[in-house]
Amino acid sequence: MSPFFLSKTSSFRYVLILSGVMGFSSAAAAESLTLQQSVAMALKQNRLLAADQYRVDMARAGMDEANGYLMPRVDASYSAMRSNSPMTVFGSRLLQKRVTNADFVPATLNHPAAINNYQPRLTLSMPLYQGGALWAGRRQAEQGVAASSSQHDWMRQQLMFQTIQTYMAWLNADAQLQAAEKTLEASGRYLNNVISMHKRGLLIESDVMDAEVHRLQSEVRVNQSRNAVAEARDMLARLTGVDADQLTQPIAAPEFQQPQLSGEALTSAALESRPDLKALQAQLEGSRAGVDKARSSFLPHVAVQATQEWNNANPSVRNGNATVSAVVSMNIFAGGSDRAVVSRQEADAARLSLELDDKRQQIGNEVREAVRQLTEAQKRSKTESRAMKQAEESLRITELRHLQGLEKTSDLLNAQSRADMARAEAIRAGYDVSVAKAQLMLFTGRLGEESLMAAAGQMNEDVNDKGNVQ
Numbered sequence: 001m002s003p004f005f006l007s008k009t010s011s012f013r014y015v016l017i018l019s020g021v022m023g024f025s026s027a028a029a030a031e032s033l034t035l036q037q038s039v040a041m042a043l044k045q046n047r048l049l050a051a052d053q054y055r056v057d058m059a060r061a062g063m064d065e066a067n068g069y070l071m072p073r074v075d076a077s078y079s080a081m082r083s084n085s086p087m088t089v090f091g092s093r094l095l096q097k098r099v100t101n102a103d104f105v106p107a108t109l110n111h112p113a114a115i116n117n118y119q120p121r122l123t124l125s126m127p128l129y130q131g132g133a134l135w136a137g138r139r140q141a142e143q144g145v146a147a148s149s150s151q152h153d154w155m156r157q158q159l160m161f162q163t164i165q166t167y168m169a170w171l172n173a174d175a176q177l178q179a180a181e182k183t184l185e186a187s188g189r190y191l192n193n194v195i196s197m198h199k200r201g202l203l204i205e206s207d208v209m210d211a212e213v214h215r216l217q218s219e220v221r222v223n224q225s226r227n228a229v230a231e232a233r234d235m236l237a238r239l240t241g242v243d244a245d246q247l248t249q250p251i252a253a254p255e256f257q258q259p260q261l262s263g264e265a266l267t268s269a270a271l272e273s274r275p276d277l278k279a280l281q282a283q284l285e286g287s288r289a290g291v292d293k294a295r296s297s298f299l300p301h302v303a304v305q306a307t308q309e310w311n312n313a314n315p316s317v318r319n320g321n322a323t324v325s326a327v328v329s330m331n332i333f334a335g336g337s338d339r340a341v342v343s344r345q346e347a348d349a350a351r352l353s354l355e356l357d358d359k360r361q362q363i364g365n366e367v368r369e370a371v372r373q374l375t376e377a378q379k380r381s382k383t384e385s386r387a388m389k390q391a392e393e394s395l396r397i398t399e400l401r402h403l404q405g406l407e408k409t410s411d412l413l414n415a416q417s418r419a420d421m422a423r424a425e426a427i428r429a430g431y432d433v434s435v436a437k438a439q440l441m442l443f444t445g446r447l448g449e450e451s452l453m454a455a456a457g458q459m460n461e462d463v464n465d466k467g468n469v470q
Helices: 026-031 035-045 047-069 086-095 106-110 133-199 205-240 263-273 275-298 337-403 409-443 449-466
Strands: 073-083 115-129 301-310 320-329
Touching: 035 047, 035 133, 035 205, 035 449, 047 133, 073 086, 086 106, 086 115, 133 205, 133 275, 133 409, 205 409, 263 275, 263 337, 275 337, 337 409
Parallel strands: none
Antiparallel strands: 073 115, 115 301, 301 320
């Protein structure tokens, strides 16, 4: 896991970088990978999202299946038979409508010659009443479609977030790499200056060693930053379903607007919009429909059937016979299995009801925590920005004093380390503000492509007006 991801969250980390962290021109933007392009690629090509779409298709097919059970059913069959069984021969002759007086002779009845019978048949069957089982099954399938569609919508939002966080992790790692390379360049200059001053007798050997250690540590940080860039790039390639070498350099992403609603209003909006909550509600309604379906086994079942068949000694459609029947059945005793099914469905509905109540409370907690994190991130960003400016000014003064021989090399290197750390923390703090905003949008169920497009449109206006991101 990249060291640039937030430690407070497991699934929701780096989302958006503050506009202005990395500038770009219109020409460069055309040649670079944008956030909107990355999200579009992921939604179109991600394998796991495509696999989940088949689950939605399965639920819709189940809905069609449930509707089909409510419709009449027509079956066609064709059979051919040859037999010398006395009962079969006599019955076949009756169906073929060619019984004569000679067929009642005992010798003929007992020892008939073999007979052929070709029988085309059409059967129409229709359930009139199944105790409400068919309509309950339809409601169950309908809720299954609603649940799977909401789950797929939630998965889309999560995929968008993962793509955004990985894209931003790449940007963050790249910014950290640039800072680390500047530090490495500065440490090289310090080392050369220390060596020069040591040769003039102004510094001792330990000062040179300290400068060499600082430069080696800077090289390590550069290598770590390069690995973080490669890791983020590989992860983005997997999410977007392409090879890593097909991804171009990312550019600065737009900043999301801060939600204007209060904490309670955000919670209410989340309870209305969260797809995972809607999915759980649909599952509960489907389970309740399953209870009704199970209870239908205790009610009468009525069905009708109409059959038209033809019987002949040769393949043909002759000697037609029609039959219409109605069947009423009633479950009297099934060994308790029917009651067990009802109990199982009722237990499942009770379980989902409790889970739904807990999910509502969880969503409220998530929204309130996201609001607190946003407030904390904004304060921290301001503090870290001020700390970075002070650390850089302190480093500038220390450099001047070191050149005048008024500061030790170790003090200069410590000042450089503090400035490096302050710069890295300021970058991370800027990310954290945007992360908190986007996380709040996700927790309220409002992270969509339209919000990315709106933010991108605002950023493009700023680029056209001023030549860079404001």
